[in-house]
Amino acid sequence: MRTPAALALTVVVGLTGCAANGTESPGGQATEELRVQVLETLPHDTGAFTQGLELDGGTLYEGTGLAGKSALRAGPLGQPPVTEIPLPSPLFGEGITVTGSSVWQLTWQDGFAIEYDKATLTERRRVPYEGEGWGICQQDSGRLVMSDGSAELTFRDPVTFAETGSVSVGRDKLNELECVGDSVYANVWQTDEILRIGPDGAITGRVDASGLLSAQERGNADVLNGIAAVPGTDEFLLTGKLWPKMFRVRFVPAAP
Template sequence: MGLRETAGALLALSSFGASSCTPGAAEVEQLVPRIVAVHPFDESSFTQGLEVEEGGTLLVGTGWQGQSRIYRSTLEGEELASADLDPSYFGEGVTRHGAHVWQLTWQDGVAVKRDAGTLDEIGRAAYPGEGWGLCSTGEELIMSDGSDQLRRLDPDTFEELGRFSVTLDGAGRSGLNELECVGEDIYANVFLSTDILRIGADGAVTAVIDASGLPNNAAADPNHVLNGIAHLPGTDRFLMTGKRWPDLYEVELAPAQ
């Protein structure tokens, strides 16, 4: 999401990091990403959404007022298509579902529906509250809004179907940001943190991924944080990056030592 780097948010999420490693939570795996390759990435992208399409191309949604867009590129960084978001909107998460793509806005309550091939806008839908992250399970969409709640949405109309809470050791966990749906699991970046959560179908966190070891080579700025996880179809690997990061890391997840 956008500009929320306040002392209060930092304090709240620092306590999150501590609780994610609480002794005795044996059922929650502690994982780290191991880098297997580094790919170039557009360092002008204030990354808010990241996906890998079935053909291997990247779908990237970016934020910042007046600069937000959605684009498609190869893993090597060649841009194939791009569409600007209305400059009055701050772009957020994106996801592809079949023949169309949805793109969130941060505080405007507008989801933009796009043709998956051209990325041209073909419709809009309204939703209450803020929009942060978005992914498709293949049956429905999952959306985050910065709270500990995830919304279930109709993939064609964007109508809300329900909500569920995300918990770690029985306590709700807020700050859920960019999302990735993989099978029955949902992966969520945690805002202002280098933690990524793996969330089961019941909303319980089943793994905490400590991505603090990934080099952040972006220009020094408190906004340039880790934000972006995408599964590579047909593999057990993921891509990870951040806001205005020049690098896209291809990683495997391994137990923390």
């Protein structure tokens, strides 16, 4: 289910075992407990039902959802988009990622991904896939990583979009994705939790991203959804569906 939620739910997950500065994942590896340190607050379009976020150079790409309101937009960080390409109704846009000279945008239940020219956002082609599309990112190795709302991440070829493998994470509702090195950051739908996932599917970090919006701001907003790494730094951009703000943040160790 990907329609607006009346209230964002904050889920605290208890895992068995413990380790220094964290807990232990089901696979026995330490899971680092992290929190969000806000470095800067930026404006965000309250009409944007954010599904994907990507910062490439100085350009921020954002994919939005909802049938009849889905789009791919691009522009300088912190400013209104310069280019916006609407998806024809009833297409429901989902996650996005930048790969070389292209931008990929998933669709939720429409069964295909759209490849755009990165510079002009001109559509190049549509590639079919089975199941739902939620989030997508590209690892340093070049392969794409895709989520479908389940506990599984699927690997895909960046040129053909063909499936090349998968890994089980052990947590469902994996949603918007951001790849940093070999790690994948995934927000858990309907929560303020972001998971850092290793190449083998182990959860190596868990970020508590609650408290970014005030109670009043929460009343008119939907869930957290939108993670973009800031290239060349250890910083990220975070926002959500219909949020009035975007945050430049760093993930730091949680207090013991």
